[in-house]
Amino acid sequence: MTDLTELTIAEAREGLKNKEFSAVELNKAYIAAMEKKREYNAYVSETPEVALEQAAAADSRYRQGQAGDLDGIPLGIKDLFCTENIRTTACSKILDNFIPPYESTVTAHLKASGATCLGKLNMDEFAMGGSNETSFFGPVKNPWSKDMALVAGGSSGGSAAAVAAGICAAATGTDTGGSIRQPSAYCGVTGIKPSYGRCSRYGIMAFASSLDQAGPIAKDVRDCAILLRTMAGYDPKDSTSVNAAVPDFEKFLGADIKGMKIGIPAEYRVDGLDKEVAAYWDKAAEMLKSRGAEVVEVSLPHTKYALAAYYIIAPAEASSNLARYDGLRYGERVNGRHLDDMYINSRSQGFGKEVKRRIMIGTYVLSAGYYDAYYLKAQKVRRLIQQDFQQAFAKCDVILSPTAPTAAFPIGDENMRKDPITMWLNDIYTVAVSLAGLPAMSLPIGLNSAGLPLGMQLIGRYLDEESVFKAAAALEKDAAFKRMK
């Protein structure tokens, strides 16, 4: 029998339906792999007993012919999603040992369709970071790197690494400025950030409310389509979720892309763009063109302001969203003589450096006298960026760009440590999309000369995941990327 952990969800689903193996067997295979590959530091909580219990229940549903869409499929859950009775920490010391008495809407959907939970996945603390190095539990190691030297990306580093390493069939991620797409690119896996509002944010610990979106990270485009259909949907418990029908994304795969217009933004050819990444970008455009798509140049003139706007808006919201972690009702408490001392002690000791940096930036940009110059101006830029995309999408159906300007970089990179802005530059292709609330997928396009995966990003119109899936399926076929064994 083949190694069950090599199967995609689509393949595993067939195997389960045809009784080639049981859900328990499938889960046991993943559990064994998870335990064997702890060196990646992908999981921060393992829940094999939960997975096996759920798998046994799934098997009985298969026997009764009542199996759900994802019955018995073993998933890893990013530790930002609250999972009932399972420790959820956001990889922060301040929530070490926090056990939520409720389930996020997205994971509840997955659970309801039969998916099992192998455990909770590592991430940057409160999703703030692009390398998974800000996690209280230490960085995730990129499975593609030799000697464990490279980052998995972030913030959903654990999710991307776990999928790449075959220690979960797929994973949930969240994306605020690139947190699904960038680690997917670094780890050679496929991830989609759907349109803002597609997935409910209820039960996902908030980083930046106006940007946060959940999405799947999986082995291929089809698995993303399968998962997203279950994860998405209007939720009255999240006032920002959209009340729109969720299509069966799978049926868009393999569609003819003849005549589809692929936009290439001129402004994305930035200085820091790696030559090999640039070459793959051209190659990807060629692949789509050879299938009859039309490649057109588009302009996103406000791109250069996107990073600045993002690093004002996201920290501003974060500074407020993270105010609730005060040591009073749950989580880490470090007592003090007065209430204020307790706040200061708990938050000083409970939060890591990057989180504190962003809380301070956010607090600053919202302060009296600075609000107009920073926050308000950033919101204006955000509207201009949205308009850029609207104008670009008048000329094209999807936009093709690299996901990140380079391949995965080393853990503990000296430059980035000295100047956090260099780390933030990795988000250059992803943040504008987040600010505009658009759907975007990252899929692996090939390996660079160092043998590291590179990712391409396909951006669609608001709520037009359909075009993204169509183009991605075509590109995936032509790229013929070989997953890690």
Place this chain on the structure above:
Amino acid sequence: MSGMIIETANNKWEVICGLEIHCQIISKSKMFSGASTEFGADANEHVSFVDAGMPGMLPTLNKMCVRQAVKTGMGLNAAINKYSEFSRKNYFYADLPQGYQITQFKYPIVGEGKVTIDLVDGSSKDIGIERMHIEQDAGKSIHDMAPDKSFIDLNRAGVGLMEIVTKPDFRAPEEAGEFLRKLRSIVRYLGTCDGNMDEGSMRCDVNVSVRKVGEDGYRTRCEMKNVNSVKFVVQAIENEAKRHVEVYESGGQIAQETRQFDPVSGQTKVMRKKEFAHDYRYFPEPDLPPLILDDAFIEEVKKEMVELPDAKKTRFVNELGLTKYDASVLCENKEIADFFEAASQGRDAKKVANWMMGDFFAMLNEKKIGIEESPVSAENLGKLVDLISQNVISGKIAKDVFVLMVESGENPEKIVEEKGLKQVTDSGAIEAIVEKVIAANPANVEAYRGGKTGLMGWFVGQVMKESQGKANPGVVNSLLKEKLG
């Protein structure tokens, strides 16, 4: 009425005052969660995960609170803003679980309006409403249960509030007092707030400054937080204004600060100086979309509007012939107005009003009960008035009947019947008594006929006594006149 003027040796000072009133919205559940707003439950019994600021929880707007706010806005003759926005007001406190209060800042739901108040001299004055916005309440910190601990009760956390801000239109403490009574009456009529200042469901912040008569612009104001009765508001304004005058007259300056009113001394003391004022870092609430009201909704609320005290008063004066004074007493409280209308239905309203203003209110006062607990129903009070109008009983007997009604809660007709209190109008029966009295008192008859006509009253009294008060006084009078010649 002219305002309050504080005269000193060299100057005349006028008082400038504005109010900010927090009204707790009457609704079954809280403003952004499904938890109950019921008063008097055990501590922390009505707390949802949202109210407790648990990770990943999101607010969802309670439409009932919006409806109540719109209704109140209409009651304040104010502009209803079809577009409004929620904002976060950020500050740390133990009874504020999220670390921010969801409120409205730049775009409130209700704009400018006015409320007319009646002053003691019979004049009236319009008080401008600057705005009204909706927001959530905080919980309660309890510091006096243990020497070294504070306790937090979150039952109130998240309950909806309306904050009404007046223009600085008050020129005398009594005007502010009258406004509060009027506002309380309006919200009670509307059923949007119960208006109980002593229970904290209506709370008042008072802004006071003074200026020399004839001076343009405003001087520095001080704010007094949470003054919790009409009486204290009046007292606080008066004493604070005097303090300002004393400071200016002695060559000092008033510092902008927040002060606390001490109900025991009647004085105010510094709570927080301006330099320690919070920077609340307001920004638009990213978890809630802007609140857009459509015409249909506004029309719907308009249809639900009840007749407000001013309109009712005018109707009572113009259509029912009540005096302005009686009408305003009967209209201050909706229950009283409703009782009056029920009691006066189909009869002489003025007579019913007289009864209510007299014996009826005296009875409620004596028993220290509200009108809803009255042993005399509106229907029975009306019947009592009927019995007098129909000459079944005299006004004097009616007072006795009323006492019996209070004791038994019975129908006056039944009481009159059972106690045999029916007035005698049969002139034959009365004539017999008159003759009997005349025969028994020859000396007085002679004196009367000799010119001492003042004795007529004495004769009437004798006849009434003989008839046990049941003889119709009109018939007695005319018969006596006839017989005595």
